[in-house]
Amino acid sequence: MTSVLAIDLGGSSGRAVLAEISKNGQIKLKEVTRFGDYMITNGQKVSWNFSKLMNEIKKAIMLAEKITPNFDSLAVDTWGVDFGVLDDSGQLKTDPRAYRDSYTNGMFKMIPSHLSKRLLYLETGIQSMEINTLFQILAQKKLGLLEVTDSILLMPDLINYHLTGEKKQN
Known part of the structure; x- marks a missing residue:
């Protein structure tokens, strides 16, 4: 079995999904966590709160490790x-x-x-x-x-x- 943690970051929220792929090709998905509030608006300047974003991603990795220790791969998808x-x-x-x-x-x-x-x-x-x-x-x-x-x-x-x-x- 192969297991992959996918981090999907959208404009206002992110989520981590663990995919387990069996030898016969069946895929089981398990949502590990969701998070948001990683945008900073300071006057007219709009930025990504990168340290918060990385903390959420690291937390997602630790949660995924509890479900499937030593998952095989990690993928990140963003805007x-x-x-x-x-x-x-x-x-x-x-x-x-x-x-x-x-x-x-x-x-x-x-x-x-x-x-x-x-x-x-x-x-x-x-x-x-x-x-x-x-x-x-x-x-x-x-x-x-x-x-x-x-x-x-x-x-x-x-x-x-x-x-x-x-x-x-x-």
Whole structure:
């Protein structure tokens, strides 16, 4: 039997589900925990409370271990556009900004005119919306938040980095 812990993070809540897969392919799912309240709104700035998020994930891992000791794998699924910025020592510079933050408003005009929405779609495979990673990077660059950085990790990679100490970037 194979067992996998899936961490599914949505915009307002998260959950951990343990999947047990039998040798004949049958899957049994067991919800381990649900959690929420990991968004911070400070004035107009909207961020993810990363330390709270990691505490909830670690708690979910411990609860899953009680149900199925030594489960085989862990997977993290999140909203797809947000990221954390690491400094040269590998530390998170600040809580990651959330796609719900309005700081990306107007960023599409920062894209050179020869890069049409169609070309952006062909290159990225995603609809051109100002919440997307590209526009968040432009907004953070405009705010001077990317001056000194070693790397940027999308949220699943950032979470895995904090769990394992290893950066895996594509």
